[in-house]
Amino acid sequence: MRTKDIVIIGVMAALLIVLQVGLSFLPNIELVSLIVILCTIIYGWKTLYIIYIFVIAEGLIFGFGLWWVNYLYVWTILMLLTMLFRDKQSPFLWAIISGAFGLSFGLLCSIPYLFIGGVPMAVSYFISGIPFDAIHCVSNYIITLVLIKPLYLFLDWLNRKEFV
Amino acid sequence: MKETKYFLKVFLGTLGLFLITVLLLYVFFNRDNKSSVGSKEIVIKVIVPDEEVQEFTLTTDAITLRQALDEENLIRGTGDTGSFFITEVNKHRADDSKQEWWSITKGGEYIEYGVDMINIQDKDQYELTLMEGY
Numbered sequence: 001m002r003t004k005d006i007v008i009i010g011v012m013a014a015l016l017i018v019l020q021v022g023l024s025f026l027p028n029i030e031l032v033s034l035i036v037i038l039c040t041i042i043y044g045w046k047t048l049y050i051i052y053i054f055v056i057a058e059g060l061i062f063g064f065g066l067w068w069v070n071y072l073y074v075w076t077i078l079m080l081l082t083m084l085f086r087d088k089q090s091p092f093l094w095a096i097i098s099g100a101f102g103l104s105f106g107l108l109c110s111i112p113y114l115f116i117g118g119v120p121m122a123v124s125y126f127i128s129g130i131p132f133d134a135i136h137c138v139s140n141y142i143i144t145l146v147l148i149k150p151l152y153l154f155l156d157w158l159n160r161k162e163f164v
Numbered sequence: 165m166k167e168t169k170y171f172l173k174v175f176l177g178t179l180g181l182f183l184i185t186v187l188l189l190y191v192f193f194n195r196d197n198k199s200s201v202g203s204k205e206i207v208i209k210v211i212v213p214d215e216e217v218q219e220f221t222l223t224t225d226a227i228t229l230r231q232a233l234d235e236e237n238l239i240r241g242t243g244d245t246g247s248f249f250i251t252e253v254n255k256h257r258a259d260d261s262k263q264e265w266w267s268i269t270k271g272g273e274y275i276e277y278g279v280d281m282i283n284i285q286d287k288d289q290y291e292l293t294l295m296e297g298y
Contacts, residue, residue, distance in 0.1 A: 092174040099181050103188070116297070120274040128277040130192040134185050141181070 005046060008159070012039055013053035020054070021061065028105070028136035033098050034144050034151070036075055040082035042155050051075045070109040077101075077108065095145035102136030201225075204286035206232060210254050211293040218254060229268075229290060230280035239279070239292075248280045253292045267293045 012035065019031045032054075039047040055071045062068075078101050085093065106129035113122040203225055210218040226232040230248060233239045240252035250266040251258055258264040268275055268282070269291045275282055282290075 090170070090174065092178065096174075096177040096181055103181065103185055124274045124277070127192060127195065128281065130188045134189050137181065137185050141178075 008043065009046060009049045009053065012043075012050045013057070016050065016054040017057050017061075020058065028102070028132045029139040029143075030136075031143065031147075032075070033078060033101055033140050034147055036078050037082050037094055037098060037144065038148065038151055038155055040079045041086055041152065042159050044083070044086070047079050048076070051079060066112055067109070069112050073111075074105065074108050091145050091148050094148050095141045098144035099137045099141035102138075102140035103133050105136050106130065106133040200283070200285050201227070204284060204288075206284055206287070207289040208233070208238065209289070209291045210238075210256070211291055212256055213294065213296070220254075224284075227283060228280055229282040229284050232284055233279070241279075248278055250279060250292070253294070256294065258294060263297050265295050267291075267295045269293065 016032055016035055019035065023030055036047065036051065039050050043050070055068070055075065058071060059068045081097060081101065085097065088094070106126050109129075110122040110126040113125045203223060205221060205223050206229075208220040208222060210220070220236065220238065222232050222236055224232040224235055226235060230239070238254055239250050240257075241248050241250040243249045250268075253266055258266055268279055270282075271289055272291065
């Protein structure tokens, strides 16, 4: 791994943490999904390092609760989904993917509850979070639609640039 | 032609996404969780393993279960409305180190929303059970 890659991974992971903590007072309105999508488009599999540095730091900041188990796989699922469409450039497509991820966030997070209390508990958890998932869906769609192109151009320029 | 096809795909994708969102919200707001005003009497059972079950009969004008329990100072917890998490019931605190947590059931059935989103009706019976293991 090149020094530049190590720096990029560190900076992007720090950016994710700052954005997540900074916007944590807003219910399910976040920029993490957008940054994960962008990192995956530009940096590919290196995004796994970024995601897991972010996840470990989140655990250290907020405590390693059950939500942290969700974080171990939800962002990786978004990254894998993004890898499938990595060559696409339509902001609308990325907005739909990001919105769909936001909408299914509660469903993905209900998986551990299947093992704790079975299907009834997982369904209960999912249904109770529907309004938050709806907010997540709409906000992810709008944020991604508006910001993905300018941020992509900026990050892509940074990625191509050789700093001496 | 290619552009028209692209916009049609984008439009249908967006429409599909928001239709699913609306459908889910419809399910959420039309679930069996009716609210009622006026005085009601509800029964709360506090169940702690290896201890005698404690039963409280509350007479209240509260709309939600959390309001009713708060009136009697029966619960403490963390989080805001919508994500309130019970940590203590009748001065019995769930011990994180033992992976303890409080489960809410209504007549033995799981409830699909948090304590501050459960609308109570007259003659309802709820169980607050101390569970162990995540």
